[in-house]
C-alpha cells in the first residue's frame with residue numbers, strides 16, 4: 424500500500440546502484456524521506472545498508488542513481504560533498520583522530536557552513552551549546568584515543584551537529600552502547616527529528632527500530648523489498664521480509680552445569696586502571712555474564728584475564744594453576760581465547776583475507792617446522808567459517824570488503840578454530856543480524872555444553888541474562904552483585920547504577936564477590952534496594 428508523505432521530501436534517492444568487481448550489492452534503490460522523519464534501514468548482514476549510507480555520506484561512490492536534498496540535486500562524490508549538502512554520516516568505522524582532543528575533533532577542518540553552529544562564537548562556547556542540546560557528558564580536553572567507543576560516537580555526533588548536518592545517517596549507533604546510553608541516544612534522535620533533522624538509522628535491534636522510526640525500509644540482497652510505516656510492522660514481519668521466510672529467534676537455554684564440574688577459570692583481586700579487585704570463578708560448562716555500564720570495567724576485566732593488559736595486582740588461574748607472567752601468549756598456551764570488542768583495532772587484519780584472518784590465531788598450533796599445513800588449515804577454516812555462517816563472495820576476499828556483521832563472525836571463527844577451553848567474549852553479537860545472532864547464541868551454549876568455560880560481556884542485558892547461567896555486575900570496577908539466569912533485567916540495571924542491594928544470590932560467589940568482602944568497596948555499594956530501576960527514572 425502506498426505511503427502518503429505529509430511534507431515535501433527532504434532527502435530523495437533515486438535508482439541507486441552499486442557493484443564491486445561485477446558483483447551487484449545495491450540495485451535500483453529509491454527513498455523519499457520527509458524532513459524530520461526517523462527512517463530506519465534493516466536487513467541481514469551484507470544486505471547493503473552500510474553501502475547505501477556510505478554513498479549518502481560520500482565515502483563510497485554510487486554507480487547509478489541520484490540524490491536530492493530539499494528537492495535540489497546534489498553530487499556526492501566525497502565526504503566533503505556530503506557535508507556541504509548537509510548530510511552527516513556516523514559510520515561503523517568511526518572517523519576521529521585519536522591523538523587529538525575532543526574539542527579539536529569536533530571542529531576539525533572547520534567545515535561549518537551557513538546553517539552550522541561553528542561561526543557563532545568560540546569553539547568552546549559552541550561546544551557547550553552542543554553539550555546542552557545533546558545532554559552528553561564529554562570532557563572537551565580529553566584525547567579521543569582514550570575514550571570508550573560509546574563516548575567516541577558522541578564526539579562524532581557533536582561534530583556532525585557542529586557542521587550543520589540536516590540529514591544524520593547513523594550506522595548501527597546503538598551497537599556500542601549500554602542499555603541506558605541506548606535510551607539516551609534514542610531520546611536524542613527523537614529530539615533532533617522533532618527539531619527538523621532527518622535521521623536515517625541502520626540497526627539490527629528491531630524493537631528499537633520500531634520504537635523510534637516513523638517508517639522502515641527493508642533491504643534484502645541489495646534490493647529494496649519494503650518501505651512501510653513502523654506502526655504497521657512487528658519484529659516478526661520485519662524478519663520475514665529481511666530473510667524471506669519465517670524464522671524463530673528464541674534464545675537457547677544453557678545446559679545446567681554438572682554439580683561436580685571443576686573450576687576452569689578463577690581470578691582473585693584483579694586490579695588495574697578502572698578494575699579494582701575483581702574476583703570471579705567459572706566452572707567447566709558454565710557461562711558467566713558480566714554486566715555493567717560502559718566504563719564500569721567490563722572489557723578491561725576480560726583484557727586482564729587474558730593478559731592483554733598487564734595486571735597491577737591479582738592472580739588468574741586455569742584449572743587451579745596460577746598463570747605466571749600473564750600475557751596473551753601464556754593465556755593462549757593455557758587454553759584461553761579472547762574475542763575482543765573492536766574487530767578493527769584488536770582482532771582482524773583488514774587487508775588480509777577471511778581465510779588468513781580466521782587462521783591467524785591458530786597458525787603456530789598448526790605449524791610443522793616452517794610449513795603450514797595448507798590443506799588441513801583450509802578445511803578447518805572452512806568448517807568453522809561455515810559454522811558461524813560467514814558470507815563472503817570468496818574465502819580469499821579481503822576482510823575489509825565484508826559487511827560489518829560478517830567481519831564480526833570472522834572474528835568469532837578465528838578464536839573458535841583454536842578450540843579453547845576458556846572463551847572470553849566481548850560483545851559476541853555486535854553488528855550481527857537477528858538470524859546470525861541466534862546462530863551465535865546457539866554456538867555459545869553448545870560450546871559450554873561441551874565443557875568450555877565461557878565469560879561473556881554484553882551491553883544487551885537481555886542477551887546476557889538469557890545466555891548466562893549467572894551474571895555478575897560491575898560498577899566502578901568492582902563486583903557489586905551476582906544474579907542467576909531469569910533475574911528481571913530491571914534488577915540488574917539497578918545494580919549497575921548502584922540502586923540495588925549488592926548481591927541477589929546467596930550462592931557460591933556471593934560472599935566473595937559482594938562489596939562486603941571486596942577490598943576497598945565503595946560506601947554506596949550497600950545502599951538499600953530500590954524498587955525502581957534508574958533506567959525508568
Ligand SMILES: Nc1ncnc2c1ncn2[C@@H]1O[C@H](COP(=O)(O)OP(=O)(O)OP(=O)(O)O)[C@@H](O)[C@H]1O
Pocket residue numbers: 443448466467468469470471472473474475815816823824825826827828829854856
Ligand atoms: N569495498 C568492498 N569491496 C567488495 N565488496 C564490498 C565492499 N564493501 C562492501 N562490500 C560487499 O557489499 C555487500 C553489502 O555490504 P554492506 O556493508 O553494505 O552490508 P550491510 O547490510 O551494511 O551489512 P551489516 O549488517 O553486516 O553491516 C556485502 O556483500 C559486502 O561484502
